[in-house]
Amino acid sequence: MNELAIKDLLYKLADDELILGHRNSEWTGFGPILEEDIAFSSMAQDKIGHSLAFYTLLNELGEADPDTVAFTRNAEQFHNSQLVELPNGEYDFSLIRHFLYDNAEIVRFEMLSRSSYEPIAKVATKLKGEVKYHVLHANTWIKNLGASTEEAILRLQSSLNEALPYALGMFEPSKYEQELIDAGVYEGEEAVKAEWLKRIQAVLEKTDLKLPDLESIEPKFGGRYGQHTEHLQPLLDEMAEVFKIDPTAEW
């Protein structure tokens, strides 16, 4: 198996989880109700833990240690989708992003748990059990708020419209896409997207929210190749602020 293809996949998975975990953690102390504050913090911990698991696999393939990889790279070296780096916005945007992201992540993890590449299969099998709860959380809240007040529905609809081009950006194919599919690492992004679409539609149908016609939306690609919005570098600077005081120190 082409190691570069595996590394590319691992970076994509790890960076998505790290950056979204970081964003989720920004809700600590600011949630609309205490229970949501706590929920977002839980998911943040899980996601950052997942990123650590993938960075550890990368380390085993010869990349630098997880702290160095996570805390010292620049935005152009990150492979996350642009969706996860966008600021939290209001709770409606964070909730919609969480819904769109985790419904894709669970599909990807389910596929990866059957991967021909055993180290990823093992990790994905373990982690999908956690993502299951993230999906349950997102779907519950979307069903709940998506069929409540007009105000809530308007907010969520507008956030859904805003987030969708970025959500489609999650499925940007890697340059090793066909190779990964042929080698049985996973079924590839098109397959993830098709299954994702079925799942989000099933939830949205139970609400007053409308899924816009995806064909008419131009996906925000580039993230997988290091092209990011202006929001990623400040996030990384903040994340590394203390670490970079002395990268050789033990904190």
Next chain:
Amino acid sequence: MYGGGNVFEATKFDTLQNEDPVKMAEFEARIERGEKIEPNDWMPELYRKQLIRMIEQHAHSEIIGSLPEGTWITRAPGFRRKLAQMAKVQDEVGHAQLLYSAAETLGKSREQMLTDLINGKSKYSNVFNYPAFTWADSNIISWLIDAGAIVNQLANAKGSYGPYCRALDRICAEEAFHLKYGHDAVVHMATGSAKQREMIQAALNRWWTPIMHFFGPPDKMSTHTEILMKWKVKMASNDDMRQQFLDMYVPKIWELGLTLPDPNLKKNAETGKWDYTEPDWEEFKRVINGDGPCNAERLAVRRTAEERGAWVRRALLNPKSKYVKPLA
């Protein structure tokens, strides 16, 4: 974390005289026997009022207390600290949730408590009105403020109100981990590079006065709390708790080669107690009355969170469909 029962109201004996003497005697006898008072049991109004006040302040201290340390979640250096800092602060928010529920058993709703917090009617621990300038400040809070909180909470867990005691038992178990985490982080700083040592010493110097303030004014300056001690609402005097803290932690601080900014701090061989310079109690009063370095900022953050989240709470109260089974 918690700021100590140091803002009790003066006992108004008039209110006590209106209570049924037979029920009062029975109530006091139960407490004397070490029984717990439960939500539906008879209790004097003053007891209810002081407990609501104390538990509510404790809950507020947890959510406001999550702010100075929360600032450092996104900047924690390395995975190990980042994950631990997140879990630690999440615990504090969880404590607020537990405590608001405990206070609600006495008849005041969470919404009302949060409204009183935002309006400045209800207090929270003074220490959180000080800024956490650096990562090292966050470490000092995790270690020493949580240590102070444990001294306070272990005492209060033996109090008379059942729901509060049970919440405190759970909280103390988690705080014990925070203490280990905070201590570990401080040890790394204190035994690390010159820069790290300088950072942690500076943070300790900044936090010493708030830490000394943490247990409340000296007993000789405090409101009379005899009846509250008798009812096991307040379980230890401010000075006793401060002494216990100094006894447990000053040696540990010195052991790390750190110094404390009080030349008079020493254990008195004759009395067996710690001598120290009284911290500025005028500053304490000023800060608790709203004029500290971060009071306005902390409340503004809380107010913003409440306002921005209001639509979510409205939506939750107005579902279009009624579910007969849980969604998840």
